[in-house]
Amino acid sequence: MARKNSARLVSVDFLRGVTVAFMVIANNPGDTMYVYRELVHSHWHGWTAVDFIFPLFLFLVGVSVALAVRRDVPEATLWSPALRRAGIIFLLGLFVNGFPFYHLDTLRIPGVLQRIAVVYLAALWLHLKLGRQGILATALGILVGYWLLWTFVPVPGLGYPTLDKEYNLEGWLDQMLLRGHIWEYDTSWDPEGLLSTVPCVALALFGVLAGRWLKRGGNPDWRNVFLLGLGLHLAGLAWDEWFPINKTITTSSFVLFVGGFGVMLTAVAHRLLDGKNHGPWITPFLALGKRALFVYVVSQLLAEVLYVTKLPLAICQGKSLHFWLFDGFLGFVGDRYVASIAWAVGLLVVLTVMVMLMNRAARALRM
Template structure:
């Protein structure tokens, strides 16, 4: 089995990006089916699985690269630094587009977190042994739990996990005040402190890749992945009682819970697509999305902004299309969902053209 091209990894990446675009672009945020929304605070919906799935996939992709030494290590380190920088800058561009108001410019974001996680886990993959990576991962999860649960919040008081008064929110305000998520302004779901446990999500992908891709007997490797994934889910549910599963805080229990689900989900894809060689027209669109995942995500961000500011008569393109769908279906929720599906399809078409022309844009 070639490690250079794994259909399951492409499809997994494509599914995740398509799902990201779907949940980010409803016809109206007032009419969204509950599973397509994030949990209000504690808890986990299907939508909350999307971002950790992508970080987990980043780790699996990193695991395919053989650790470098000597001069090769210097070259790969330079590439890692450049790729992380480019991802971070693209994320900043999407945050600012189209007005780039520097006084309220949001600094954190999805691509920025991906960039930081990729930087950390890729360097660890090439510089540290697996045992050291495991120690670092455990230390990050336990350390984050201690910080959030036991250290008093300066200027606020007792440690807590409330949106505006938890330690992570306070920490981010020290460095990002005025440049955080516009819907809250006092805390950010992709803040800097909560990126530390997110690094472990990427490490879980590396560990899974090492277990699965290096195994001579793929069935045995899969068995280990399924066992480990369900053990992590069990630990997460126990930890949830004292450190709740929370996507916005990226709690340690959230890392283990979503990581365990990702292991099970990817294991099924790997078995179907790379062991059983199952092929279907249903998987092809996700293979296409997965071939240019970051390009698809960036394109969706630009198009969503343009649809919101370009007018057709008295209303934006977005509003005109949504109102048209409401008139067709007579149901606001279904019209909002149909808009999201249509938007995903619109983003898919240029990515399909790139795929047909064998153009794969690597950041």
Template sequence: MDVLRGLAVAGMVVVTSPGDWGKTYAPLLHAAWNGWTLADMVFPTFLFAVGVAMGLSFPRALTTPEDRKRFWFRVARRVFALIVLGLILAWLYVAAIGAGAWFPGKAGLENIRIPGVPQRIALCYLLAAVLIVFTGRTQSDGRRDVNPVAIGIAAVAILGLYWAAVTFIPVPGYGAGHLDELRSLPAYIDRQIFTPAHLWPLGSALWAGPVTYDPEGLLSTFPAMVNTLLGVLAGYVLRRFPQKAALYIAVAGAILFVAGLLLDPVFVINKRLWTSSFALLSSGVSAVALAGLLWLLRFPVAERALTPLKVLGANAILVFTLSIVLGMVYSFPFFGSGAHRTSIQNQANTFALGFISDPYVASLACAMVMLVLITAIVWPLYRRSIFLRL
């Protein structure tokens, strides 16, 4: 589990920390709109990993009021902590905008982003917990366990209802069935509930013009929950069939991946709207990655080689937070003045180009240095068994 989470957060750091955005390998850039890239698999894999951990944590004793109170208190505390973390990071981003004047006129709490990555994790975790408990099966010893059939039905129902809503519910002024940044139902709902001022500052067509959507918006969080639910099923398989889990999960992952591709002509693969096809395809990728890691980790040499990922995954939330905060520092225009202001990112890329002639390799090298730096920060915590648990 730690290695899978570590793989996800390591990918996030590399994707978000290039030396030069204009000289970044295509797989490390998010798809402009429709389609998918390797970078688009990072967040879904983390959501999938959340589900796997939940699937492994059951069965649980929930027979007494005290048991249930203790369980739901932990769930509520985690959800609250993740939402607060997301809002704090959004506030820091707004403060950085004001100091750096990246988006003139957008610095202030009146422009703080309300949706976000931690917020989406919180909601996916909450729904998964509710479904596991209320659709679960009671074992002979009284403990509550995952009901895989109910979880599977819920996942299919969510994806089907999301497709139907986006396809058939008309957006005022635009009609139904649109899948673009402005006219899609998820974008419209986010504008109405949060208002454009509280959405992702880059949530516009081609990252320019008025903000119209948020990639972690409200309606699109529902299909994202499916990634977590499918992770729950993977965790259940790991627990029930430990000897053949890698094979079963790999086969299921391949089926999900193909299902996502087959659904693409009907409901196009799109991460920013988190279409049903994207949820299936990305869950398939995550499942195959998990199966591959299960197989690799049988070999001691592979286990040792993957220790850095284990270190990152053991403190995944801290790594995520560090990547955001250090990313702000990294891209902040500390140097120069006026139109000639430049950042550590620019300086690092220029330095790398002094040793590496290929600008794409130099840009990737900067991202790898950031990954090494964050790993070095959390490694002493790992050795002392200090983990940030929300």
């Protein structure tokens, strides 16, 4: 989804790398009972730092689409590889959801990778069809329409519109179409459900606009772009009064809030990184950014293996391999919160070294 080799922008790889790094840390605490508040998703309305992570990745999907795809080439040459890429990502998501015990009758269909695949295709299609004003109008139209839907459309079975966590339009639609195949931790709705995927397309479209700006050269008016992002961010914060910021159902205010933040990050990263000399500090983030999908999938699979692998009772009281390693390496740390995040950072370091070695091997093979 990004341009190849020398055409890649350091700022985009860096932002993607930082995003996936935080994703790994947030998803893999040493002990889920001891996690800092900002690394726990908001219960419903409101936000924490971790609520920005996956939406920012979707924003960067839009950025990458705009950078990678030329609108002046025949569409027929684009759709075959795009559909193949999206299909692989979607199937990887199903693979991760079911791993390691695949029960098809209860396999969760929505998921992080599945949403990326759908949003990618939607953003690509709209990028090819629409100019800048059309993209902006479509994004805003989606957000206004989504607000109207939640504000005025009665929830079937209730007879009135509601943003209640226990029963709402998102949950009703997920139950109608995906009953038995949604998030196992709350069977009433899915955090990557069907309805909330629609405003995620608007989020990616803000990324498309940012990517088009980068493709045009960006730098001279980066301050104006930053201020535009700040305006979107503040507009989302203001809208929170009437349509609460909510990551789970991806409210329109949340999209503006996070999308504006993404625009600001893009402007600043472009100004500071693109066309500049960098120290070695940036290398790990670039490696993660170039192999973000690999890092995410491996982190999810590895975490699941560690949790489901039970050691013999005689060795360690039947603990999982995860807690045996966690206690063995970090049991001496008095503060359980510190130990928990240290485990996540350790996993991130392992994955970073892995992708850096992969990149080095790939370069050697090309020589």
